[in-house]
Amino acid sequence: MARPVRWFSLAAAVALALPLPVGIFAHFHLWLSPNLVLQAVLSGAPLAPFQAVAAGVLLLALRQERWFCRHLCPTGALCDLAAAVRKGGASVGERVPHLHRALALAGIGAAAGGTPLLAWMDPVALFAGAWGFLRPGPAGAAVLALAGLAAVVGSNVPFPRLWCARLCPLGGFQALLGDLRRLLRRAPPVPDGALAGRRNLLASASGLAAGLILRRSLEKGGRTVVRPPAALPEGRFKATCCRCGTCVRVCPTGIVRPSDDLSDPAGLLAPRLEFTKGYCLPDCDACGRSCPTGAIRRFEAAQKGRIVLGRAEIRSEDCLVTAGRECDRCVAACPFGAIRMAGGTFDVHPEVDAGRCVGCGACQAVCPPGAVRIRPA
Amino acid sequence: MDRRDFLTRLTAAAGGWLAGSRGSAAGQGGRPGGAGQRPPRGKVVEPAREIPIVAEADVVVVGGGPAGVAAAVAAARAGASTILIERYNHLGGLWTGGLVLPLLATHGTDRDGRRRQVIAGIGGEMARRLAAMKMAIHEIDPVVDPEAAKVVLELMVQEAGVRVLYHCWAAGVLMENGTVRAVLLESKSGRVAVVPKVVVDCTGDGDVFYWAGESFDMMRYHIGLVHRLGNVDRVDPSKPGFKKIPLGGATPLRSVNWVNMHGEKDQDGLDLFNLSRLQQKYRIEIWNHVEKIRSTPGYEEVFLLDTASQLGVRMSRILDGQYRLTLEDSLGHKAFPDSIGVSGAWTSLAHGGKTISEKERPSWQIPYRSLVPKRTRNLLVAGRCFSFERALVEDARVIGTCLVTGHGAGAAAAVVARSGGSVQEADVAAIRKTLLEQRAFLG
Numbered sequence: 001m002a003r004p005v006r007w008f009s010l011a012a013a014v015a016l017a018l019p020l021p022v023g024i025f026a027h028f029h030l031w032l033s034p035n036l037v038l039q040a041v042l043s044g045a046p047l048a049p050f051q052a053v054a055a056g057v058l059l060l061a062l063r064q065e066r067w068f069c070r071h072l073c074p075t076g077a078l079c080d081l082a083a084a085v086r087k088g089g090a091s092v093g094e095r096v097p098h099l100h101r102a103l104a105l106a107g108i109g110a111a112a113g114g115t116p117l118l119a120w121m122d123p124v125a126l127f128a129g130a131w132g133f134l135r136p137g138p139a140g141a142a143v144l145a146l147a148g149l150a151a152v153v154g155s156n157v158p159f160p161r162l163w164c165a166r167l168c169p170l171g172g173f174q175a176l177l178g179d180l181r182r183l184l185r186r187a188p189p190v191p192d193g194a195l196a197g198r199r200n201l202l203a204s205a206s207g208l209a210a211g212l213i214l215r216r217s218l219e220k221g222g223r224t225v226v227r228p229p230a231a232l233p234e235g236r237f238k239a240t241c242c243r244c245g246t247c248v249r250v251c252p253t254g255i256v257r258p259s260d261d262l263s264d265p266a267g268l269l270a271p272r273l274e275f276t277k278g279y280c281l282p283d284c285d286a287c288g289r290s291c292p293t294g295a296i297r298r299f300e301a302a303q304k305g306r307i308v309l310g311r312a313e314i315r316s317e318d319c320l321v322t323a324g325r326e327c328d329r330c331v332a333a334c335p336f337g338a339i340r341m342a343g344g345t346f347d348v349h350p351e352v353d354a355g356r357c358v359g360c361g362a363c364q365a366v367c368p369p370g371a372v373r374i375r376p377a
Numbered sequence: 378m379d380r381r382d383f384l385t386r387l388t389a390a391a392g393g394w395l396a397g398s399r400g401s402a403a404g405q406g407g408r409p410g411g412a413g414q415r416p417p418r419g420k421v422v423e424p425a426r427e428i429p430i431v432a433e434a435d436v437v438v439v440g441g442g443p444a445g446v447a448a449a450v451a452a453a454r455a456g457a458s459t460i461l462i463e464r465y466n467h468l469g470g471l472w473t474g475g476l477v478l479p480l481l482a483t484h485g486t487d488r489d490g491r492r493r494q495v496i497a498g499i500g501g502e503m504a505r506r507l508a509a510m511k512m513a514i515h516e517i518d519p520v521v522d523p524e525a526a527k528v529v530l531e532l533m534v535q536e537a538g539v540r541v542l543y544h545c546w547a548a549g550v551l552m553e554n555g556t557v558r559a560v561l562l563e564s565k566s567g568r569v570a571v572v573p574k575v576v577v578d579c580t581g582d583g584d585v586f587y588w589a590g591e592s593f594d595m596m597r598y599h600i601g602l603v604h605r606l607g608n609v610d611r612v613d614p615s616k617p618g619f620k621k622i623p624l625g626g627a628t629p630l631r632s633v634n635w636v637n638m639h640g641e642k643d644q645d646g647l648d649l650f651n652l653s654r655l656q657q658k659y660r661i662e663i664w665n666h667v668e669k670i671r672s673t674p675g676y677e678e679v680f681l682l683d684t685a686s687q688l689g690v691r692m693s694r695i696l697d698g699q700y701r702l703t704l705e706d707s708l709g710h711k712a713f714p715d716s717i718g719v720s721g722a723w724t725s726l727a728h729g730g731k732t733i734s735e736k737e738r739p740s741w742q743i744p745y746r747s748l749v750p751k752r753t754r755n756l757l758v759a760g761r762c763f764s765f766e767r768a769l770v771e772d773a774r775v776i777g778t779c780l781v782t783g784h785g786a787g788a789a790a791a792v793v794a795r796s797g798g799s800v801q802e803a804d805v806a807a808i809r810k811t812l813l814e815q816r817a818f819l820g
Contacts, residue, residue, distance in 0.1 A: 253730030281730040323623045324637050328599075332771070333727035341599070341642055345662045348639045366727040368735070 003070060006077050013074035017131040019249075023286075024050075026249045027128035030292040032072060034058040035104060035173040036122045036242065037292075039111035043211075043240060045294020061174045062181055069164065069171060075123035075152060076164050082156035096162060100172030101179075102199050106207035107169050113211020115218065119242035119293050121169050126152055128244035129269065132258055135248060140260035144269055145245060214239060223376035224264070225272040226359060228256055228287045229280060229307045230299040241295035243269040247287035253278035255361065256287060271296075273309065275361030275374060280309060282335040282360065305336055310359030310374040312339070312352045318371035322349045330363035330372060339363060415650065428561060428570045434460040434540070435794035436787070437560055437573035439547045442470020443776050444760030444783030445579030446530045447499045451787030452577070453537035455811050457794050459787075460571055461539050462562060464546040465686060468530035470581065472776050473523040474686040476603035478628060478635050480504060482777035484517045485721030485740025488710050492517075495719040495740040498817030499787075500780025503529055512629045518723055518777075522629045545569075547580065550588040556755045557589060574794040575755045577786045582647060583694035583762035591696060591750040595647075596767060598692035601640030602659035604684040606667065609634045611678035618674035633682060638663075638689065646690035656688055691761075692774055698764030699801065700746035707741035707769055708733070712820065715805045716742040717785030717812060719820045720778040724771055742820040743778075745805055748786050754799035759786035781817075788812045 013029050016022055028050075030036060037054035041047055061067040069076050107118035119125060132145030152163045164171055182189055218235030228247055231237045248256045248271055255278045258269045271287075273280065285301040299307060312330075320327035321341065330339045330350050338356035343349050364372040436452040438445045441463030449461040461468075471477045483496045483504065494517075496504065503526070507513040512525030534541055545564035550557045559570040578585035583593055609624050610632045625636030638659065645651050667681040705711075708728065722738030747764040748757050758764070759782035761774040772778060788811040793803050809819060 255730075276732075278731045279727060284730070321639055324625050326637050326639075327724065328639075328771075329725055329727070341639060345638060345640065345659065346666045362727045365732040366725050368725050 005071050006073070009072045010074045010077040013127060017128065017134075019134055024246075024250060024290045026290070027124070027244055027246045027292075029072065029074060029124040030128055030244055030246065032057050033068070033122050033124045033170055034061065035107070035170040036119060036125060038173075039107055039116035039119050039122075040293045042108065042111035043114055043116045043294065045291075046298060048289070048298070051292075058177070062177045065178050066171065066174045068174060073123060073170070075127045075149065076168075078127075078149075078153045079156045079161070079164050082153045083160035085157050086160070096159075096166050097199075098166050100166055100168050101175050102172070102203035103167065103169040104172030104176060105200050105204035106210075108173075109204040109207025109209075110211035110214075113208045113213075114215035115211045115236060115239045116242070116293055117210060117214065117239055118169060118207070119240070120148075122242065123152070123163075123168055123170050125242040125244045125292070128246060129242075132245040132248065132269075135245075136254070137248070137257045138260035140262075141258040141269060144260065145243070145258060148243075223310075225259065225261075225267075226275075226310045226361070226374050226376045228271055228273060228296045229285075229304070229309055230288050230297040232295055232297065237295050238267045238270050240293050241270045242293050244292060245269075245271075246290045246292065247271050247296055250286040250290045252284060252286060253281060255280060273361065273374075275364040277365065279333075279361035279365045280304075280359075304360075305358060308358045308377045309361070310376045311354055311357050312359060312361075312363050313373050313375050314339075314350050314352060314363070314367075315371045315373075316349050318369050319349060320369055320371075322347075327368065329366045329368060333362040333366040335360060335362060415648070426568075428559075428568055430559065430572050431566070431569040432460055432540070432542075433572040434458045435574045436460070436577060436790040437571050437575075438462065438577045438579055438787065438790075439560060439585050440470065440579035440581060440760065441465075441468045441530075441541065441543075442579060442581060442760060442779065443472050443500070444581075444779040444786070445470070445577070446534060447503075447780045447783030448577045448579055448757075448759055448787030448790065449539040449541075450499050450533050450537045451784045451812075451815060452791040452794075453534075453539045454815060455788055455791035455795075457791035459537075459539045459791075460573075461534060461541045462545060462547055462560070462571070463541060463543050466543055467527040468534065468541070469523070469526050471685075471687065471689060472521070473526045473530070475689055476523055476605060476635055476683075476685040477637075477689060477776065478520045478523060479518050479626075479723075480513075480521060480777055480780075481518050481723040481775035482721040482772055483519070485719070486737055487740060492736060493740070495721045495818055496777045496780055498718070498781075498812065498815050499533070499784045500777065501816070501818075503533070503780070506533075514627060514629050520626065520628055520635070525629070542571075547584060550576070550585060552589060552753075554754075555752055557585070557753060560585070573755065575757065575790040575800065577783075577790050578756060578758045578762070579760045579783060579786075581690070581693070581760050581762060583696055583758065586696055586750050586753070586756060586758055586762070587694060589750065589753040589756055591698075591753060591756075593697050593762075594695040594767065596692040596695055596770070597643045597645055598690075598770075599640045599642040600644040600646055600652075600655055600691065601638030601689040602656070602663065602685055603638060603689055604636050604663050604667075605682040606634045606636060606670075607680050607682040608632055608678040613675045613678075616675040620673065622670055622673060622676065624670070624679070640689065644690075646688075646693040652688055652690075659688075660684065692770060694762050695767070696750060696758045696762055696764040698747055698758065699749040699751060700744050700764060702741075702743065702747045702763075702765040702769060702773070704728070704766060704768035707772065708739060710739050711742060713742045713744035715745040715809075716819045717745045717748070717789065717808065717817070718743050718781035719818050720772065720781050722772045723775060723777075738772075740820070741772075743781060743785065745785065745789060745803070745808060748782060748789065749800050749803075754801065755793070757786040757790055757793075757800055759783040784815070784817055785812060788815060788817075 130149035342351035435457035
């Protein structure tokens with residue numbers, strides 16, 4: 001199982017995950033998972049050029065049993081390392097049913113229904129998300145980000161190969177491809193293959209149903225935090241985001257941060273914008289280009305003046321100019337010329353032109369007394 | 378020596394040089410400033426006349442604001458005979474008469490991330506003397522008492538041996554082979570000329586480099602009028618009906634606050650009619666505003682102590698000099714081999730997607746070349762009109778930076794006056810040596 005190429009792949013995934021300027025290659029493995037790419041495409045995200053590589057992976061997996069697991073999966077390599085800690089597995093793992101096909105089918109079904117609810121379970125997403133602990137951000141989010149991968153990898157110590165063989169949806173996806181291959185070759189199907197049990201039928205049907213039902217209900221509800229530009233509507237955004245953390249990683253100004261807000265459990269680890277030390281650049285499209293699930297839709301940097309993240313609100317009572325102090329930082333900082341000084345000589349105050357403001361946060365970031373807040377749109 | 382002893386006569390076709398310099402400035406890329414923007418209602422021709430030369434000096438500094446005083450003191454201390462031209466009856470310009478009391482940009486962050494004082498030399502000496510008199514509050518970006526500052530500056534020019542001509546307004550220059558041959562002054566003694574070896578333009582509006590035909594950037598900005606309130610320590614919050622009203626900022630005098638004014642935006646600070654309009658409007662508005670404060674329960678004792686003796690013109694002409702200092706230069710600890718001083722930053726900045734708070738802003742070196750015009754051979758420029766790009770305006774236009782550029786230009790003028798030659802080919806090493814002897818901080 002442990003081919004040298006797999007260790008090389010793990011080393012590459014780790015190297016790319018380190019905080020180095022590698023741009024959209026930060027989590028290259030995300031583009032390689034046919035499970036993740038299929039879910040993104042089924043839920044309506046346009047295919048990124050790199051994601052075409054996943055089609056090649058799919059063909060290879062069709063030829064050879066679990067080709068991705070054997071050659072590329074960084075999470076699987078870590079699992080094997082953990083399993084090697086204790087020789088000979090416990091028997092408990094053997095009693096857990098093979099759920100991986102069902103999980104893959106449920107995820108694909110949900111994506112076909114419009115919402116890739118289980119994208120976060122993909123092992124490359126778990127792997128990528130775990131590296132969030134390397135980035136500045138809330139400590140709670142760092143622990144949470146690490147927890148998923150730690151649980152998957154750690155489970156191999158008491159229950160070797162429990163994750164890889166029985167739970168992993170990407171493994172299940174490849175097992176389904178194996179079922180297809182056997183069917184094409186008229187070979188006898190495996191006992192709990194795709195066409196065997198009712199479980200798989202039930203899983204894909206319920207996934208599809210959940211996706212369809214949720215798609216409708218997730219359209220409702222506004223934002224309470226500012227999301228990255230061109231993010232899906234709030235409910236769908238939280239359900240679609242696979243928490244890989246790539247947008248957090250690629251944001252050049254460091255304003256994309258994973259949420260650790262426990263009062264919004266559905267939004268945990270989903271990216272939100274915080275304008276404390278920076279703002280959203282008027283000519284940047286990095287997060288949109290790097291999102292593997294389309295939770296942040298791809299957009300053109302040239303459209304940036306029309307993609308509304310929110311609107312600036314200035315509290316006059318905290319504003320320096322209103323208090324007669326020398327300041328015009330918000331006016332000078334606004335890339336869209338949306339703030340001007342209004343009022344007469346002794347009631348001068350900055351005023352936001354709601355038609356021009358897109359909520360990029362430059363005014364909030366620069367305001368010396370912190371009198372500006374971006375209200376999410 | 379009686380000035381009559383060296384009085385000679387110059388002939389000037391006054392109308393001629395005026396029209397000529399206007400045309401050249403416009404032709405060289407600078408937009409025309411001042412009343413030139415209004416179409417004239419007609420023309421009169423001033424007859425050619427003889428102008429008496431009333432004084433000669435190594436260095437003539439035009440404008441007695443922070444930059445001009447620093448320049449004059451630096452030049453005189455470096456051994457140059459120095460004349461300082463000032464239109465009002467005091468020194469300090471907008472810092473004192475203009476009541477813009479904070480000495481901003483005294484501090485910046487060095488390469489090691491430590492925030493340190495960068496305004497040293499003559500500017501630092503002013504701040505120290507005012508602090509010793511207990512006429513400055515705050516260590517970083519101190520706020521001073523204007524009358525105390527006028528006295529400190531007066532003492533410093535007198536101690537240095539600067540000859541100050543008050544109550545006269547530089548009205549033009551006579552150019553000869555790319556040099557300023559004479560600076561013409563309008564005064565109660567009539568129109569007079571002073572003959573310099575080197576001129577330092579500290580007019581704030583760049584009047585001298587404009588007359589000399591240098592190109593420039595004309596920046597419209599907001600113009601206000603500062604005033605002071607007295608008895609601010611006698612506000613009684615226990616009065617029924619009391620509500621909190623902003624009363625401006627504290628000054629070294631307990632009972633006195635200074636009140637800044639943002640003022641109308643995008644104003645032409647060179648347009649005579651516009652300046653008059655703003656002056657008239659603000660005078661009434663300030664009075665009415667203070668009356669409103671006084672009629673508020675608890676504020677009865679507060680009164681309008683004074684209004685500034687000049688409008689707060691924040692920006693007008695910016696020299697297009699040998700080197701135009703950029704915001705980028707100011708953010709990266711850029712080292713200039715011809716640095717004549719270092720300034721700091723007083724406010725936050727949004728740049729390239731990141732916020733840099735005023736505490737994090739780096740100090741920035743100012744190269745000699747940013748004080749040097751492209752053509753005129755004996756002119757240096759200091760104060761808010763030296764050569765920088767607009768993005769740097771908030772830190773380039775403040776008192777601290779004016780003191781630094783003034784000190785640099787004054788020392789340079791003395792060196793050029795002594796050695797002869799042009800400002801463009803000045804001995805930068807000698808200028809920097811003079812500045813270091815005068816305890817300037819060059820980075």
